[in-house]
Amino acid sequence: MTEPVEYDVVVVGAGPVGENLADRARAAGLSTAVVESELVGGECSYWACMPSKALLRPAIAHADARRTTGLSQSVQGLDAEAVLAGRDGHASHWKDDGQVGWLDSIGARLYRGQGRLHGPKKVVVDGPEGEHHSLTARHAVAVCTGSRAVLPDIPGLVGAKAWTSREATSSPRVPGRLAVVGGGVVGVEMATAYQALGSQVTLVVRGGGLLPRMEPFVGEHVAKSLAEGGAQIRLNTSVTSVERSDGAGPVTLVLDDGERIEADEVLIATGRAPRTDDIGLETVGLEPGSWLSVDDSCRVEGIDWLYAVGDVNHRALLTHQGKYQARIAGAAIGARAHRVPLLESDRWGAHAATADHAAVPQVVFTDPEAAAVGLSLAEAEAAGHRVRAVDYDLSSVAGASLYCDGYRGRARMVVDLDQEILLGVTFVGPGVGELLHSATVAVAGEVPIDRLWHAVPSYPTISEVWLRLLESYRG
Template sequence: MAPVHTTPQTEPMTDPGTDRDMDTDRDAREYDVVVLGAGPVGENVADRTRAAGLTTAVVESELVGGECSYWACMPSKALLRPAIARADARRVPGLRAAVRGPLDAAAVLAHRDEYTAHWQDDGQVGWLDGIGADLHRGHGRLAGPRTVTVTGPDGRRTLTARHAVAVCTGSRALLPDLPGLADVRPWTSRKATSAHAVPGRLIVVGGGVVATEMATAWQALGSRVTVLVRGKSLLGRMEPFAGELVAEALTEAGAEIRTGTSVASVTRENGTVVAVTDAGDRLEADEILFATGRAPRTDDIGLETVGLEPGSWLEADDTLRVPGTDWLYAVGDVNHRALLTHQGKYQARIAGTAIAARAAGQPLLADAWGAHAATADHAAVPQVVFTDPEAAAVGLTLAGAERAGHRVRAVDVDLSAVAGAGLYADGYRGRARMVVDLDTGTLRGVTLVGPGVGELLHSATVAVAGQIPVARLWHAVPSYPTISEVWLRLLEAHRDA
């Protein structure tokens, strides 16, 4: 089976005669670059360094392809797609009556299993081999500058890096400190995307992306879902209307949402999960999912051997190099800049290019938007939440822009007023906002909520990342009748304000 997530397609390269031919000593090997972690981020670092002719080792203790391929992006979207497609179909006159009954949960789960390659990584391993990177299976730990030890099924070996070690180990689910929680065997994001049976009742603790997406998926598959949110709303990092519209749709679908609620205790009694809230309410369910945050997977990778704190997020500059070193890079989730696969892959391309340039003794381009600077993950981070409705955003919210000291104005449009939206879905509900910088005349952020809006986000990302003046956007004419006509309506609202 082909790799289960999109990786750079590079023609197989002939190794320039170092690692594969240098010796047969399995205990010590030298490379130009050693990459810790073979998820999408590590793969992209390896792709760029191999393309530059640098010998590269990749170390992985689990499946090549990482969290995204097997426990996050791909399986979650495979679970969500049928739910969203059914919801969309039910909004189309003439089709609504043809879409009856529940989803075929067994077929959905089987399709999810195919998208994860049944948790086999042969395709990903083949891709790594095709670019000429060496895979070392086992647990990798730093053992001082430029040195990594790998303990695996075939023993222990030491890898040294002439130029760089890239830490691409990602993040893991963070569970709250509740007594006896381990005995409850709670779901985290991994179990929520890989479960092989639909629980009759599911409690979801959290209000962020994982919580809302998994509540959407399992509710559609037949679970009776209760969402417990400590804050005041869902999707608290987005514009307030995003969480409001998603909550409204989840409630209409049958889920119960309780805001301002925390879990005080949780036990499993005769197979049933019993959660007691801080208000003293007792809730029972078959499973409970905690989607309450992420922690870096850096607790046992030898950071202490190079003067860094084990288990910490790693600071990185705009070339993704750890300050105070000339060889250590922190790429993807571990640097806590943007915990998103696409942003991690973007950082990886920057890091790999920077490593290659430094290895060749070439100067790094000073241009903030050049090949060696991960600038966009400061100001133009895009994200789509695949709920029903979808919530998509890039850049700053209105509140975030104001906190940053920008003089801005929010421009809002009801998406139901857009002709293409009405054709897309009968009774279309959605909203769009652009945050305009009044001093520069450019966009600081855009948020779109509604069915199908995820496919509109890249145009917003281009506008924000490219710092395109609003006056120039008037000449980017949207096709009629499409939902993208919302751009014209936003510009008109800005003009008439």
């Protein structure tokens, strides 16, 4: 064990969340160490956001081209080998030199290895070459270790070498037949990508629809598109066992109705768990493997020096939301270190991650795209708000008809009738991901409906749906 080294802040986990927190801590003038057991850049850079969207972008562009007059007759199939090579490039070929260089440029010290808490404000690091480091934080330790895919307890699954999101986003080949278990974001995005690359896809979903956390019509649009592309979708169905000989060859899924589905690979996309099982939580009185409960500055409840930022606090398992939390937490750590009062009374101030509750945006990169921010109608009603949902058929907007032939989509805004502000907005349709930030600004800014009336959308764009929604609300 080397001599203990002191820093103002020690960050455990160097994904986008840890990187952003380190950046904000350094901007506040605090010395910062960052500990990472895998690749600097984390899940998002190598096994999630970047590689998955690199697989999906050609699929969406190809679908749009096939629906565009003058292009549809000349569009060929995707070059799967080229798409996979492009994906590899966007994942930096699973090398983190560039991101290591960025950490160095902000003055953060990187320690490679498994970091574990070792009592209050202490982190020990077991390095890849057997070296050991002891780090002490003067002000804060931030746990930014993210989450991992969960494999359900299904007989035969462990030996079947099932894919998780990591294998799906990094596979060097396209399987002829892909079975996907789960109808959430990972399941539908990977079904979209691999179907476009040539796989025969079967989706097995325990619930009654896809993307259950969004408005019900979103999943209906996505399911219809996948089915039209040849996917088989089994709703309200569970897998009771998985069969595969020695983890090689075809894999067979046995469903609860007795149906047997054979595939070349099976992707399990049924949930996430926090990566907190081996980081020494027990040394500070916390339960290993648990989600960490935090306040709005992302400080762990009951421990004034420990922060949990990103997926580990279970507030919003999205990269951009974790980065937002990191900016908030970094500012709070800096303020507390310099004995500057926090703006705790301002729910939209610099030290409160209020958007985690009120304005979480998400784009699902399927065909059609799905995009939502804030509360769905059901969530708003369950929270006790007096609300009204206003819907509009996106295909009726001039910009949509120009975007592609046979455009299909829908928009909804959820209006708080007492305050006359938007609590949530949802879009589904080609290209709607780029509409979402305007909705996010309206929801996070609590912009009054009367003021939104003066935000004039350009013609002829799909954004003109805002005018139609407001007209429908006013009557």
